[in-house]
Structures are given as C-alpha cells and as structure tokens.
Amino acid sequence: MSPMPWHAEHWSRLQARRARDAMPHALLLCGPAGLGKRDFMHRFAQGLLCSQSQDGEPCGHCRSCQLFVAGTHPDYAVLTYGLRKDGAQRSEIVVDQIRELSSRLAMSSQFGGWQIVCIDPADAMNAAAANALLKTLEEPSPQTLLLLVADAPWRLPQTIRSRCQRIEFHLPPREQALAWLQQLEVKDAVAALDAAGGNPGLARAWSEQGALARRQEVRKDLGALAAGRGEAMEVAKRWLDNEPEQRLWFAAQAVADEVKARAATGAGPLASQLDAESLDQWYMLANRTRDSLRGPLRGDLLLLELLARWR
Incomplete structure (x- = not known):
C-alpha cells in the first residue's frame, strides 16, 4: 500500500533529522487507531535498517529488507503482549519483558548499524514495566532506537512521555481523507467517513466489515x-x-x-x-x-x- 498522504509531514521531518545525524533515541507514535501509525512505524524502521534506502524508503530487495519482511532481522524486535505460564495471552506488558529488552539492547548490532525495538501497544505496559523502561530511556546505547506506539498515550506515565520525541497523528482534512478513500474505491466512502467520525482508516475497515x-x-x-x-x-x-x-x-x-x-x-x-x-x-x-x-x-x-x- 502506498503511504497515507497525512504521513508526509512527519516523514519528511524524521528524514531531515536522520540526514543531519540528529535522530532521537525514542519516538512515541500516538493518535487515534486507524491513522496508520503502525504502517508508518514499520516503513520507517525498515528504511532505517535498509542498506540501500533512498530518502528513507526501504529498497525491499537487500538482505536487510528481506530479513525484515520475514520477521527475522536480528537488529529489529517487536515487544507486545506475551503469554502467561498457562499459555493464555496477557492483557498487559510486564516487567520481565522490559528486562529482556534491556539485555538485548546491551549487545552490539549484528549488522553494525541501528538496533530498533518497537513496543506496541506501549500504553499496555503496567507500572513496573514502565518504571523498568525508564533506565533504558535515560541511558540509551549508541545507535539504538525505541519506537513506542500508543492509541491512548495518556495512559503512559509522564516520565515516559517526557523522554520520547512525540509524533502525533491527527485526523486529516475531510477532503484529503475522502480522496484517499475514493482512490481505494471504498464503497459508500462518504457515509463510511461520517460513521467513523472523519477517521479514514476506520472508515475503510468499517466499510469492508x-x-x-x-x-x-x-x-x-x-x-x-x-x-x-x-x-x-x-x-x-x-x-x-x-x-x-x-x-x-x-x-x-x-x-x-x-x-x-x-x-x-x-x-x-x-x-x-x-x-x-x-x-x-x-x-x-x-x-x-x-x-x-x-x-x-x-x-x-x-x-x-x-x-x-x-x-
């Protein structure tokens, strides 16, 4: 899928920071569900790891891109809901997961470049996990990047939010959202956009469902x-x-x-x-x-x- 048009400004700002070697060590991608935060995050992380990226866009062909798409890149990991001892999925991210993350980031990059970890949803961390993450945020290793994705960032402690560069996704203008839906040939685009309160991603999903x-x-x-x-x-x-x-x-x-x-x-x-x-x-x-x-x-x-x- 082509990038969502309302991502362009955030993308250009991040690439400008990358060009002048001023990347933050932690990004908080937040905003309502349906605006493509996770698509943005994957595209950005793959481009950062890609050995032949152009303007931050991953080439899709190099060894790094192939491993990323396969989910086996050694310098990229996603931290999400884990499993309890009985095999059931947890409803929160716990402190042991954050400790494992810290141990991973203490090692050197296997490809000699960036190490990237995505925590999604970051607002599912319990209090102990959030406190454990603080040390990693306060003492980042060189060329490591934490990508926190949250639909409800207000659930994160202020101590976490204040240590991340915030990228906030807002509802795009109605004309832009409607044009995107019509380009994708979404059925009843106007009604779907109204139902979703102006959120084009939700409108597309709800129309299909x-x-x-x-x-x-x-x-x-x-x-x-x-x-x-x-x-x-x-x-x-x-x-x-x-x-x-x-x-x-x-x-x-x-x-x-x-x-x-x-x-x-x-x-x-x-x-x-x-x-x-x-x-x-x-x-x-x-x-x-x-x-x-x-x-x-x-x-x-x-x-x-x-x-x-x-x-």
Missing part, C-alpha cells in the same frame, strides 16, 4: 425503544453479541445527531422523549459504558442499564 449496516440497526433500535417498542434486554443482548463497542460509538453518534436536529428543527429522527440535558448525560454515559466494557464488569448489565435509561 459491514459496519454501516450495524450503524443503521443501532439507530433503528434507539428509535424503537424511544417509541416504546422492543425490549431493552433483547437489544442489550444483541449488541453485546456483535461489536458492542462499535455499536456504542454509533449510539453516541446518533444521540449527538438527535441533539443537532432538535436544535435546528425542534425534532430529531430518534423521537426521543429525553430533554436536552438528559440527552447530553446519556451521550456521556454511552461513551463511559464503551470504556467500561474493556474492564471486569458484566457487559450485559452495563448495556441494560444504559438502554433502560434511554427508554
């Missing part, structure tokens, strides 16, 4: 419940069984549209009986519920409480 149909279903469910039809428990079960976090995103979006329509015309498409203040409260509760689904609380009860308040 049938998310627009779920968006319409969510609006129908809210309209039916507002009119006294349907059962909140049945809707909660159906939402929980199929992309609940995405459905809550669409629900909050639908309520925001309800508020706008009511302000403009006096009536909204959902025909909610809630007043303006209650709609605002429900919108915030829908977003909090989406976050809570990632925790230990029962999802069915969270959704049932939310939908009961709507009805």
Whole structure:
C-alpha cells in the first residue's frame, strides 16, 4: 500500500533529522487507531535498517529488507503482549519483558548499524514495566532506537512521555481523507467517513466489515425503544453479541445527531422523549459504558442499564 498522504509531514521531518545525524533515541507514535501509525512505524524502521534506502524508503530487495519482511532481522524486535505460564495471552506488558529488552539492547548490532525495538501497544505496559523502561530511556546505547506506539498515550506515565520525541497523528482534512478513500474505491466512502467520525482508516475497515449496516440497526433500535417498542434486554443482548463497542460509538453518534436536529428543527429522527440535558448525560454515559466494557464488569448489565435509561 502506498503511504497515507497525512504521513508526509512527519516523514519528511524524521528524514531531515536522520540526514543531519540528529535522530532521537525514542519516538512515541500516538493518535487515534486507524491513522496508520503502525504502517508508518514499520516503513520507517525498515528504511532505517535498509542498506540501500533512498530518502528513507526501504529498497525491499537487500538482505536487510528481506530479513525484515520475514520477521527475522536480528537488529529489529517487536515487544507486545506475551503469554502467561498457562499459555493464555496477557492483557498487559510486564516487567520481565522490559528486562529482556534491556539485555538485548546491551549487545552490539549484528549488522553494525541501528538496533530498533518497537513496543506496541506501549500504553499496555503496567507500572513496573514502565518504571523498568525508564533506565533504558535515560541511558540509551549508541545507535539504538525505541519506537513506542500508543492509541491512548495518556495512559503512559509522564516520565515516559517526557523522554520520547512525540509524533502525533491527527485526523486529516475531510477532503484529503475522502480522496484517499475514493482512490481505494471504498464503497459508500462518504457515509463510511461520517460513521467513523472523519477517521479514514476506520472508515475503510468499517466499510469492508459491514459496519454501516450495524450503524443503521443501532439507530433503528434507539428509535424503537424511544417509541416504546422492543425490549431493552433483547437489544442489550444483541449488541453485546456483535461489536458492542462499535455499536456504542454509533449510539453516541446518533444521540449527538438527535441533539443537532432538535436544535435546528425542534425534532430529531430518534423521537426521543429525553430533554436536552438528559440527552447530553446519556451521550456521556454511552461513551463511559464503551470504556467500561474493556474492564471486569458484566457487559450485559452495563448495556441494560444504559438502554433502560434511554427508554
């Protein structure tokens, strides 16, 4: 895939630093999911290790590029969720993984150039792991580069964030995002971009995954419940069984549209009986519920409480 157009400025700045031999020892790539942070990271790391790169772009043919693509480059590693002793995947990055990383970086590069380690998602490090990483950040070895990738950088300690050069990915202008989607021939590009809140990467993925149909279903469910039809428990079960976090995103979006329509015309498409203040409260509760689904609380009860308040 060709580079995303909103990457160009970040790319040129990093290559300028590389040209004057002023590369930082740690980069924090952050911003909403769907903007290609990981594509950017892989492209940059491969180009840095490539023996024949041009303007930072990897050639794709040299020995280094071949090893990188195969996932066997000795000077490149990705640190992510590990496995527990029972074989189950961890939900966080732990201190032992960071200690192994420090030991690896203490050795010399096998190709005589850069050593690069990507921590993804960096915001999944627990407190002990983050503290262990501080020493590596404070005492970097020559020609080592840490690439931290985070969708939620605010979950990282300030001590980590302050020691990294931050590259923040923002939503591109709507015209640029729409042009990119149309170039890729994404079906219903305009509707998909609206559904994704202007995020082109999410819009592309959601279009391919049938998310627009779920968006319409969510609006129908809210309209039916507002009119006294349907059962909140049945809707909660159906939402929980199929992309609940995405459905809550669409629900909050639908309520925001309800508020706008009511302000403009006096009536909204959902025909909610809630007043303006209650709609605002429900919108915030829908977003909090989406976050809570990632925790230990029962999802069915969270959704049932939310939908009961709507009805």
